[in-house]
Amino acid sequence: MTDLDGVGVGTGAATGPAVWLAGPDETPDAGPTDRSPDAERDRFESARARTVEELREERDRAAEAVGKAAEDVLATHETFLFDPAFEERVEDALADGDPAERAVARALEDWIEAFEETGGKTAARADDLRDLRGRLLRALRGEPRRSGEDLPADAVVLAERLDPGRAVRLAAAGVAGVATVAGSRTGHAAIILRSRGVPAVVGVGDALKAVERGARVGVNAAAGRVTLDPRPDDASATEAAAPDAVRAASGTPLAVTANVGSAREAATARERGADGVGLFRSEFLALRSDGVPDEDAQTEAYAAALDRFPDGEVAIRTFDFGGDKPLPGADGTAPRGVAGSLAAPDRHREQLRALCRAAARGAGDLTVVLPHVTRVEEVTAVRDHLDAATDELKAAGVPHERPALGAMVETPAAVELAPELASRVASLSLGTNDLSRHVLGTTRDADPSVAQPAVVRAIDRAVTAAADAGVPVRCCGEAAADPEFAALLVGLGVTELSVAPDAVPALKRRLDGVDLPAAATLAERATAASTKSEVDSLLNEGP
Template sequence: MTDLCGVGVGTGAATGRAFWLTRDASDSPDAPDASDTQVTRDTPDASSRSPDAERERFERARSRTVEELRDEQERAAAAVGKAAEDVLATHETFLYDPAFEERVEEAIEADETAERAVASALEDWIEAFEDTGGKTAARADDLRDLRGRLLRAFPGESGRSVRGVPPNAVVLAERLEPSQAVRLAEEGATGVATVSGSRTSHAAILLRSRGVPAVVGVGEALRTVEEGSRVGVDAAAGRVTLAPGDDADADSLARETPGDVRTASGTPLAVTANVGSSREAAVALERGADGVGLFRSEFLALRSDGVPDVDAQTEAYAAALDRFPEGRVAVRTFDFGGDKPLPGTDGTGPRGVAGSLATPDRHRDQLRALCRAAADGAGDLTVVLPHVTRVEEVTAVRDHLDAVTDELAEEGVAYERPDLGVMVETPAAVELAPELADRVASVSLGTNDLARYVLGTTRDADPEATEPAVIRAIERAVAAANDAGVRVRCCGEAAADPDFAAMLVGFGVTETSVAPDAVPAVRRRLDGIDADAAAVVAERAAAASTKSEVDSLLNRES
């Protein structure tokens, strides 16, 4: 095997057949001839060209680009999340930046074509960002993305597609732009490696948010990888491995050897996955997940432009259960609102379980589907209630479940009443954790929202789960669940950090649910862990006064 080194993005690992992502000529206007390829199609010849006509052509191309961006924002929000949507919204804002418009206007007045005006205006900024270095340099890829979109829009071409990527492929590229990262995540790329790029680029951030392991900035050596050859990507190690073994059972670095994860003293631990469909559940199984710790049911609606009917929901939940006949699948009830508005609505109204209780017919339909799926599917089902802030909400859902199961029994429809769990992701839920834990079968920590609510930051901000206030909230919630004798899992992004996951075990968490591609690294870290030593780390973290103290503590344990 040959290893190439780069910068890892995320924590997962995967292997597959190499698939080189090619670039359109229109995406590379560094060479002046790139715009010339469009002269015969849309660009007027020099004798008939005028500034007014070029301005009009620029405006048409800009309008087409904005339309494409807005369409893609909707898909990105469902497939990747708000981070992708925000990146694409930033692209649209830049298109109307006065400084950009002024540069295009100056070039057109100097008798340049609209294409060349766009290319030269953006190229100046690309070079300036790259010369600055650091995080600013990473923004250059965003402008390359925008430049390619605009230049394709002149002849009215549709955007470049990365569809057609073979199943289980590791995608290789010179560099990756945000729109490509969104599409690769949609298509289920196994892993990504690039010649250039940084971990702070928007493309890298989007891949990490979707759980696609990547290694960026590998350098020229990556070009030696031939299309179709087997390649391994280990994001945690920042390593690309060429020809990673010939054993057919080693088709994926991410696939774990079957077996339970246990502490050094033999206590079983579960490493499950966060998914949004039965297809993702299949990927989680391949990565070695013990089950599904968080099935985001609202993704079923976001991907189909509306809430599926009872039959369609039943089928989706049962399919996920069938992936884990010996495991457990925790389905979170619809959590619309905020960055996940129900298609066709303005996104206002209460989030989480409060939103479900405010739409009782839709809520009962979902409970009906879940009860049917619990009987139809092979695994064990838990229904998890998001954004619980009041004990009365749990009581109300129980009443709805009673009504639904009575109806199914009267109709002679096969059903099974699933276990009930709650998400702890608000300060209110932390305060009520003892009372909530007494009424349910499991408690799930949503560290992303918990960190934002505890710290008072916006949803746009990165969750800072190692802030002492957040650590102490986690400690209290886990202690309440343990005192009540119920299962406790952590479903937030923080759990995908193997060392953070180890600290969670020290607090008493028995299940971590992470993005599918983060499963192998977390399994490796937790298997055989000294729970007593982890408890010492957890105690010190809870006693820390600053985030840097917590981070240093975790780094020492890695």
């Protein structure tokens, strides 16, 4: 039995037969051409159109089978294909007489090398470009699209490196675990695997190449270890069963819920052991049907999700269009989140009526969560709309129930207003992805960097305000799925963590029996830290 060290992604462990993936398309494999630049330009445009179609179809499948992390990555891929700098590089290469294959390779090669030399999160983006390069080259060669991998049951997948497209397909295929020679825990492939609860170890190094196909391999994400030929009694290479209910060592109950975008995903969350739904992204109903469903269709979808958790709570976020989630057919000028809903009062009132009807029909408890809150007046305005919606339903004799109201804390404004918001709602929800981006002033595809002191302090302020008001706080961002940061959140006072359905079992195992006083000490020290490296060191120590 031999152990190889790497960087763990997520939690949990798995054992299974090793299966090696073929490497990515690294070379254009095209010689000189006697075709004109115009003919090669047409070939490129056709390949790009095919790639866009492929990405959109894969994005739709990924949204349902894998989740938002995968959908966001594939949407970013499509945007890059029309980046003016990329188009200019391809055009220059074609004008030099290169075939389209070589033009694509030349356009991306320098960026890939530059990203890798930079290191960190930027280096991880090189794999995104490798993914795009492979897709374009396959389209130019007329090769079939890559479908799901043909893998044996309980396979542990090994690869030189893993691009996001491959990670999406592996997560959808339900592989047992993943290990790679190169890679980083901040790369998009790693984020996708972690969001789906697939244990992975990346950056193992060349020693991994000695593993032969079919050999038995253990992957322990929490320990960052790959075990070759593990013993049958090696508990560290086998994933333990998740507890039905999670309690800290002191007996304090902790909830592990799921982020979903449909009733179908809510059913999957129930199968994975989720205690409820911490975030139902209602805008996905519109994004998947090219338009906002009518009131009856919305009522059916919300009630179906509630029925999946008759003894639990389902938190449904009102439409959060804008940014990377534009409303189909809209011009993109509407404001983000609850402000966008208030700017479309008829659509907003219709959704509130559907939610009230679902609250009366569904078995579980419903909380309506307002996204991207930046002003107290927004909460007041929604309350007025909710009053009007219930009055309309009562006048029409339609069964309904007024749901509880919650607010998302995902902007610096919401952090500043947390005491006022907490006094007006039944719960607060931390959207750590957007919160970290807004606090740090970074772009959406940058490293979320929740371990930055400024972000930790913002979270602490919001949780403290909620505690003072006596309302609970849930965390719905990607940070909740990070095993080290999850313990920090619990130490800050978060009592519910909501993650992708497949990540529920691993998070339950991580939090069950957690030492709350030790987690509180960790949180206190992290809040007082001055640098990201200090926070990272504390997280590595753990509670």
